[in-house]
Amino acid sequence: MNKVIPMPQKPWQPSGADKVKSLLIVFAAFVLAGASVELTGFNGKLGFFFSLFISLLILNFSFHYFKRGTAAAKDALLQVLAVMAIVITLIPIVSIVATVFSKGYKGLHWGILTKDMALASVNDPIASGGLLHALVGTILMVGGALIISFPIGVLTALYLTEIRGSLTRPIKFLVQAMSGVPSIVAGLFILSSLVYPVTKELSGLMGSLALTILMIPTIARTAEEMLRLIPNELREAGVALGGTQWRTVAGVVLPAAKSGLVTAIILGVARIIGETAPILLVSGGGDSLNLNPTEGAMGSLPFYIWKAFLTSGTPEALARAWAGMLVLLSFIFILFGMARYISGRKVG
Known part of the structure; x- marks a missing residue:
């Protein structure tokens, strides 16, 4: 007789329904942020992201408060704050890397690592000289x-x-x-x-x-x-x-x-x-x-x-x-x- 080994339970992982609800909350937050930019004085990218952050906080807190109570609402609030902190940290890093790559690849050529600038100036064509x-x-x-x-x-x-x-x-x-x-x-x-x-x-x-x-x-x-x-x-x-x-x-x-x-x-x-x-x-x-x-x-x-x-x-x-x-x-x-x-x- 073959023994059936039960799969380990992971109650902390969200179910498929929870993931769908989270996506709906994010979608609603984007809609509210776009509406706030159009209807209020929060203009530009900074205003949009600020409105998105506030909308995510309010929607997440409200949804979990009415569904599971105060403890779950506080937990959801901290999750949003943690995610936003990570995003705020990554924005300048990604921006720096993207900017350097988008502008730096134009100066790359086959001789950049095999030539020096002894016979060239920085204003000469890119193919002359290197680093x-x-x-x-x-x-x-x-x-x-x-x-x-x-x-x-x-x-x-x-x-x-x-x-x-x-x-x-x-x-x-x-x-x-x-x-x-x-x-x-x-x-x-x-x-x-x-x-x-x-x-x-x-x-x-x-x-x-x-x-x-x-x-x-x-x-x-x-x-x-x-x-x-x-x-x-x-x-x-x-x-x-x-x-x-x-x-x-x-x-x-x-x-x-x-x-x-x-x-x-x-x-x-x-x-x-x-x-x-x-x-x-x-x-x-x-x-x-x-x-x-x-x-x-x-x-x-x-x-x-x-x-x-x-x-x-x-x-x-x-x-x-x-x-x-x-x-x-x-x-x-x-x-x-x-x-x-x-x-x-x-x-x-």
């Missing part, structure tokens, strides 16, 4: 900042989570304060403390040092949170086997937190890859490919975009600027996607 120098410069400066920031950030996180000495509170306060430092302040600091008195030359290395100031707190705070997720049982097991504190940290804690540390790296890179102010001040922003970060001006994607926008405003210059933004935005989306994927994996 190879800016892309390579961005990679070199961000890579240099990462080489300096990662060990400092991880060691800071280890001190805050593993050692917890007398300097824990001052260091934590300093890291939090550095997170709020304006990027232009970091650029001015490097300009006044290193460029003018020491090197007397703008270079990619100076850009890396300015970006390091902005990157360290991001890596330190993210690594600290990831290290706190490691169970104390792993630390205790390492000590019980005769390991010293630092052998336990190096052999147990850090390997267990490797995915979290990779996430810290990616978030740190995403934090600084689009910074413009410090790059404008200390990198020089060259138009030709420069592979030596210690000598000569070095281009970057933010500088490329800024320079293209500052020209005479020709269609070619604007197309180059939007194309640079599209490339930069694509890099940022890829980095955040990688961070979400890696952080979603099980720690250890």
Whole structure:
């Protein structure tokens, strides 16, 4: 005799009839919003969305109040508020992405990633020149900042989570304060403390040092949170086997937190890859490919975009600027996607 396994019940999921009623409520809200725009002073898109929001609140609350009572009406009210909050959050994001894509694709061509601007200007035809120098410069400066920031950030996180000495509170306060430092302040600091008195030359290395100031707190705070997720049982097991504190940290804690540390790296890179102010001040922003970060001006994607926008405003210059933004935005989306994927994996 075959046993019939009952399907699991999911009472929280709306039924087909409930979905139809919800669609009718949304349709009625659109009708009321359109009528209010025509009959009242709520004109334009902003007035329509405001009327739609109020109509959804009133209709949802009234429907659930008369059908199920006060508790269900309050729950429906909170659902509408949550959905509207999500929509309000997504509107600027979608608008930015759509605008950059719709204007940026016009500046794309086959040689955009293989040519620099040494023999071309931003006002020349789109097919001449590219942003190879800016892309390579961005990679070199961000890579240099990462080489300096990662060990400092991880060691800071280890001190805050593993050692917890007398300097824990001052260091934590300093890291939090550095997170709020304006990027232009970091650029001015490097300009006044290193460029003018020491090197007397703008270079990619100076850009890396300015970006390091902005990157360290991001890596330190993210690594600290990831290290706190490691169970104390792993630390205790390492000590019980005769390991010293630092052998336990190096052999147990850090390997267990490797995915979290990779996430810290990616978030740190995403934090600084689009910074413009410090790059404008200390990198020089060259138009030709420069592979030596210690000598000569070095281009970057933010500088490329800024320079293209500052020209005479020709269609070619604007197309180059939007194309640079599209490339930069694509890099940022890829980095955040990688961070979400890696952080979603099980720690250890």
